[in-house]
Amino acid sequence: MTTAMGAALRRIQLGNALSAFGNGFTVPFLFVYVSQVRGLGASTAGVVLATFAVAALVVLPFIGRVIDRRGPLPVAVAGTVSAAIGSMGLGLADTKELVVAAAAALGAGIAVVQPSLATMIVWCSTTATRSRAFAMQFFLNNLGLGVGGLLGGQLVDTSNAGSFVRLFAIEAVMFLVLGATVATVRLPKAPKVEDAIPSDRSAGGGWRALVADRAMVQLLVLGFVMFFACYGQFESGLAAFAVDVTRISPATLGMALAANTAAIVLAQFVMLKLVERRRRSRVIATVGLIWTAAWLAAGFSGLVPGAHALATTLLISTYALFGLGESMLSPTMAPLVADLAPTRLVGQYNSAFALVKQLALAAGPAAGGMMAGAGMYAAYIVLLIFCSLGITVLALRLGRRLTPAQENPLRHTVVQRRVPSDRELVAA
Secondary structure (H helix, E strand, C coil): CCHHHHHHHHHHHHHHHHHHHHHHHHHHHHHHHHHHHCCCHHHHHHHHHHHHHHHHHHHHHHHHHHHHHHCHHHHHHHHHHHHHHHHHHHHHCCCHHHHHHHHHHHHHHHHHHHHHHHHHHHHCCCCCCHHHHHHHHHHHHHHHHHHHHHHHHHHCCCCCHHHHHHHHHHHHHHHHHHHHHHHCCCCCCCCCCCCCCCCCCCCCCHHHHHHHCHHHHHHHHHHHHHHHHCHHHCCCHHHHHHHHCCCCCHHHHHHHHHHHHHHHHHHHHHHHHHHCCCCHHHHHHHHHHHHHHHHHHHHHHCCCCCCHHHHHHHHHHHHHHHHHHHHHHCCCHHHHHHHHCCHHHHHHHHHHHHHHHHHHHHHHHHHHHHHHHCCCHHHHHHHHHHHHHHHHHHHHHHHCCCCHHHHCHHHHHHHHHHCCCHHHHHHC
16 A cells, blocks of 8 residues: 555544544434424434435435546535534424434435445555455444444433534534545545456446346345344344343443444454454354354343343343454455445445445334334344344355455465466576
């Protein structure tokens, strides 16, 4: 990696960490803010949360092509401006219409920023350094969210709407800081995407080429199951199971969420060293097994109501195991998307993966909430165990379609350096 690329990557990571810090100020308190502080009711708060997903689903199918045509930098800046307007709008809005409109601007802005930043990281890294770059992004995101949530909890006052205005103002400023930071980044003229060849060279551009890429389609299916089975359950089915079946208090649930963040922060770089020289499909398959153990622990926590300490330990272990799996995925999934993408379609591939993530994050809470509402907790745990085992099966099947460079770019690079060229052989 050149010095210029390293400097650009550091700026991107810094801006991303600051925006995550600002986001952490508001995310844990959004439902309470809309329903209670602004007095708009739980139904309006639910509509606001749904608006985030809808806004993302509206913009993501189109934003990839814009990134590939215009470049990720101007798109990222536009996204941060939209997110800042939406965030400040949420802080000032006092009617249902204004709150929903602000949530749409914020949701669309964040949805635009995510694939743009991912594409910028791809442009400023190589196949050998990409895993570390995305692992650092994930680490800083979680650290920023955790610290922001901790400080936000100290500043918030449900009896004072002005305290929430302050939180949303901080978030808006952090988005603008992100925009200003990435605006100063000097990107290379072309992305450093080696060994990125579409499966079907006769296919057209955009979505047509992506759909023709069977490895990418399999990765998208895998990604949907993955986000559905883990991330989509944190604030819906799993939280309801913890409170209604395991019988833990909301305060203990907060400890479990903290355990998830702590596992990510503490294990991220240890996991990076363990997985960066191993086959990516095998790493993802291992995550499926870890998450299977997590769901089994959650299920057993509901079977020992008389042993509250054991049940609580099992439930907290569930969240910690999820965090361990997440720390293995961060240097694996996003770099694999980049290494599958043709050079001209890096933005398209990143936005497609972000779209699948949003679909899963919409379907996951809906399914989990419905099953929890119906009291189908046993079926719920069984479903998620099968989804986690499905991750393992899908990952191993995906591995059959990956090239050695896509499976393990770091080891492939080392092997290439050791193999002498024809000219060297002739000289010898």
